[in-house]
Amino acid sequence: MSRMYGAFIQLTGRRCLVVGGGPVAERKITGLLDSEAEVTMIAPRATSSLVKMAENGTIRWEARPFQAGDTAPFFLIIAATASREVNAQVFAEGETHGRLVNVVNDPKLGNFTVPALLRRGSLTVGISTSGAAPVVAKKLREDLEAYWGPGIELFVEWVSEARRRIAAEVPEEAQRTELLRRLTNSELLQLLREGRQLEAEQLLKRIMGGRGG
Ligand SMILES: C[C@@]1(CC(=O)O)C2=NC(=C\c3[nH]c(c(CCC(=O)O)c3CC(=O)O)Cc3[nH]c(c(CC(=O)O)c3CCC(=O)O)/C=C3\N/C(=C\2)[C@@H](CCC(=O)O)[C@]3(C)CC(=O)O)/[C@H]1CCC(=O)O
Numbered sequence: 071m072s073r074m075y076g077a078f079i080q081l082t083g084r085r086c087l088v089v090g091g092g093p094v095a096e097r098k099i100t101g102l103l104d105s106e107a108e109v110t111m112i113a114p115r116a117t118s119s120l121v122k123m124a125e126n127g128t129i130r131w132e133a134r135p136f137q138a139g140d141t142a143p144f145f146l147i148i149a150a151t152a153s154r155e156v157n158a159q160v161f162a163e164g165e166t167h168g169r170l171v172n173v174v175n176d177p178k179l180g181n182f183t184v185p186a187l188l189r190r191g192s193l194t195v196g197i198s199t200s201g202a203a204p205v206v207a208k209k210l211r212e213d214l215e216a217y218w219g220p221g222i223e224l225f226v227e228w229v230s231e232a233r234r235r236i237a238a239e240v241p242e243e244a245q246r247t248e249l250l251r252r253l254t255n256s257e258l259l260q261l262l263r264e265g266r267q268l269e270a271e272q273l274l275k276r277i278m279g280g281r282g283g
Pocket residue numbers: 097098101172173174175176177182183184185186187197198199200201202203204205207208211
């Protein structure tokens with residue numbers, strides 16, 4: 071399998087189609103909703119949680135098999151049935167329209183794959199094995215989650231806030247870069263990882279030298 075191009079896609083309000091309603095479709099739909107996509111599912115049968123999501127209007131459900139022409143209105147399509155033939159048909163049609171198409175059960179098909187995602191606030195870490203071993207992507211994601219804990223989210227928030235202040239208060243470019251480098255290379259992240267928040271706050275203040283208070 072060739073090496074994939076990494077990208078993060080803005081899906082807010084975009085119409086996305088998932089063909090299939092099994093456990094794999096459910097995982098993909100949960101991910102799409104987490105990115106605020108507008109999700110339509112086409113499948114004769116669906117898991118009980120997908121049925122609930124359709125009932126309460128979280129997703130739109132067309133309870134029938136896939137038909138030619140179904141992909142046309144969608145920006146992104148996931149072929150998640152257990153049938154290679156149906157998934158291949160979904161891919162062929164989506165590809166004709168130049169759409170983004172993911173196929174869950176045939177590594178030779180599809181033009182994108184879904185990575186394992188570690189999400190903490192504005193931070194997203196995506197892990198791909200280029201289709202070689204998805205279970206490894208999952209394991210690494212779990213390891214990273216356990217290693218960084220909730221501290222990683224505060225770290226990103228603090229550096230982001232510091233970056234805003236530095237941009238407003240430090241006119242000299244080289245000095246701005248140097249300050250940000252000191253922050254990110256400091257013990258700050260390690261202290262937050264270990265839950266030593268008070269010490270982390272003191273270190274932050276020391277490095278920022280009173281800027282922005
Ligand atoms: C990362 C993750 C994202 C997500 O789906 O959200 C994801 N698979 C996950 C889990 C997982 N998948 C499978 C198992 C069972 C163990 C096993 O068999 O290995 C488990 C583990 C579990 O479920 O616990 C089976 C499996 N997966 C694919 C095939 C077809 C094939 O390879 O032929 C088969 C065989 C099916 C069969 O037996 O027929 C294919 C794909 N799976 C991908 C993504 C893409 C490549 C990602 C990469 O490059 O690493 C790709 C190519 C297409 C795609 O789906 O985008 C998610 C972890 C999320 C998380 O927890 O963080």
